[in-house]
Amino acid sequence: xxxxxxxxxxxxxxxxxxxxGGLDLGFLYSGYNLIWANxxxxxxxxxxxxxxxxxxxxxxxxxxxxxxxQSDILIGGFPCQPFxxxxxxxxxxDERGTLFFTIQKIIExxxxxxxxxxxxxxxxxxxxxxxKTFAKMKNILEQLGYIVHAKVLDTKxxxxxxxxxxxxxxxxxKSVFGxxxxxxxxxxxxxxxxxVFDLLDKDVSxxxxxxxxxxxxxxxxxxxxxxxxxxxxxxxxxxxTATMHKMHRANQDNYYHDIKNRKKFQEDPKRPISDVxxxxxxxxxxxxxxxxxxxxxxxxxxxxxEFGNAVSVNVSYAVAQSINKFLREIGYVG
Numbered sequence: 001x002x003x004x005x006x007x008x009x010x011x012x013x014x015x016x017x018x019x020x021g022g023l024d025l026g027f028l029y030s031g032y033n034l035i036w037a038n039x040x041x042x043x044x045x046x047x048x049x050x051x052x053x054x055x056x057x058x059x060x061x062x063x064x065x066x067x068x069x070q071s072d073i074l075i076g077g078f079p080c081q082p083f084x085x086x087x088x089x090x091x092x093x094d095e096r097g098t099l100f101f102t103i104q105k106i107i108e109x110x111x112x113x114x115x116x117x118x119x120x121x122x123x124x125x126x127x128x129x130x131x132k133t134f135a136k137m138k139n140i141l142e143q144l145g146y147i148v149h150a151k152v153l154d155t156k157x158x159x160x161x162x163x164x165x166x167x168x169x170x171x172x173x174k175s176v177f178g179x180x181x182x183x184x185x186x187x188x189x190x191x192x193x194x195x196v197f198d199l200l201d202k203d204v205s206x207x208x209x210x211x212x213x214x215x216x217x218x219x220x221x222x223x224x225x226x227x228x229x230x231x232x233x234x235x236x237x238x239x240x241t242a243t244m245h246k247m248h249r250a251n252q253d254n255y256y257h258d259i260k261n262r263k264k265f266q267e268d269p270k271r272p273i274s275d276v277x278x279x280x281x282x283x284x285x286x287x288x289x290x291x292x293x294x295x296x297x298x299x300x301x302x303x304x305x306e307f308g309n310a311v312s313v314n315v316s317y318a319v320a321q322s323i324n325k326f327l328r329e330i331g332y333v334g
Contacts, residue, residue, distance in 0.1 A: 001159070001314055003291045004029035009324065010334050014068055014114070016061060016076030016103065019044050020306045021052045022288060023077050023120060026316025028052070030324055036069055043302040044309075050297045062102050070110040072334065077120035077311050078103060100137055107144055117141070117171040118319060120311050123152045125167050137169075146171035147181035155288075157189025158314040161196045162237040162287045166311070168319055180330045187318035195235035196256070199286045204261040206268075209277040210247075218276075219250050232276065233257055240284055245304035247278060254279055281307065289313030 008031050015024045015037040028034060037056040039045050045058040057064065078099050107113055126134050138148050148171045155164035172181035210218055219230050230250035237254045244253050255276050262275040279287070281303035285294055288310050296303060 001029075001289045001291065001317065003293070004317075006031035008033060009327070011072040011115075013073045013075055014071040014106075016074065016106070017078050017099075018048060018056060019077065019309050019311070020047045020290075022290070022311035022313050023075055023118070023316045024052060025290075025313045026311075026318070027073075027075060027118075027320045029317050030320035032073065032320065035071060038064070038068075043298045044306055046297055047295075047302075047306055050295045061099070065102055065106050066109065068106055068109060070112055071114055073116045073118065074103075074106065074114040075118040076103065100140075104140055104144070113145065113173055115173045115176045116323065117146065117169065118323075119169040119171075120316075121167050121169075123165040123167050126150065126152070141169075141171050145174050147174050147177070147179075149184055149186070151186045153186065153315050153319070154189065155312040155315055156192050156236050158187075158312065158318050159190065159192070159194070160287055160289050160312055160314050161192060161194055161199065161235065162240065162312070164239045164312055166315070168315075170319065170323065177330070177332070183330070184326045185322065187322040192236070196237050196254075196287070197235065199283060200256065200258070201280050201282055203264075204258060204277060204280060206265045206273060208280050209258070209262060209273045209275070210255070212272045212274050214247075215274045215276060217249070218247065218255065221251065228252075237279075237287055240279075240287060240308045242305045242308035244278070244284075244308050245301045284308070289315075289317075 006029065011032050012035045013027055013032045014035060018024055018037040018039045024034060024037060034053060037048065037053060038059065038061055039048065039056065040058065040060050042058060045056050048056045103119070128134065134150070141148050148169065150167055150169045152165050152167050155162045168186070170184060172184065174181060219232070221227055221230050228251040232250050232255040234254065238252065241253070247253060255278055257275055258277050259275050281296065281300055284304065284307035288307050289312050298306070
């Protein structure tokens with residue numbers, strides 16, 4: 001989606017684990033005021049600074065969290081690998097999983113707690129360890145005084161042709177909102193009007209095409225005892241991943257026939273290439289809802305990682321708008 005501007009709602013936000021700012025953009029577009037952002041990844045910070053706000057702080061949140069200013073809203077897509085189906089699902093046994101407890105420390109840092117929390121993670125967070133992991137998180141937030149909501153939202157329901165299911169936790173401080181907080185409603189999805197084919201680039205470099213040598217491996221359904229059907233040319237893309245630069249098999253990553261662009265360049269006898277290619281970084285940008293004026297200031301490898309890790313902007317915008325709607329309906333005045 002292109003950049004939007006709304007009148008300020010006078011609510012300040014602190015952004016944790018900001019990445020390249022997919023979650024942040026949705027709130028900035030909705031009138032919230034960003035006062036502090038952080039990520040430990042150097043490349044992501046470089047991209048964020050070039051496209052959103054140069055004041056983002058690079059550093060380990062566990063070491064600098066005491067520097068975080070008081071804010072009205074705390075947002076963050078905290079690391080998902082401990083709970084992801086793609087990882088080992090160690091949860092709190094993984095040191096990245098303990099970053100939730102750093103969020104707890106940040107909430108407790110100031111006498112005035114954030115009025116609203118918005119936390120994003122993989123959908124498996126809700127079922128990890130038979131639901132015990134999320135139950136523990138929810139209990140901690142409730143003890144801190146919040147009424148907690150959680151729902152899985154899918155990117156394809158918000159205008160982007162990508163299946164990407166993520167849980168969004170939205171919590172309201174009961175001392176501020178009272179039982180009105182129970183009435184918050186998540187944004188409703190819409191019928192998808194576009195397919196991947198509407199977003200594909202018109203001109204594509206030969207470097208994004210698969211070699212004829214690797215193509216059979218990429219299209220294989222699996223190996224050994226693992227079998228999963230490989231499909232390409234999907235109208236709704238599989239989830240973009242942080243490791244898609246490694247080019248996994250087609251049962252995990254996205255590949256498309258592109259005869260038109262393939263005809264534009266001659267065969268290289270040293271590397272015969274097929275008419276099947278992967279997404280370009282620019283196509284990943286579009287599939288995640290980042291604006292057309294987005295500056296690419298890092299390598300392709302880093303771009304794939306950044307877009308694969310990002311929160312879809314269309315979804316974060318819908319969540320921010322749903323919070324605005326809730327605040328209007330209850331007559332909240334900050």
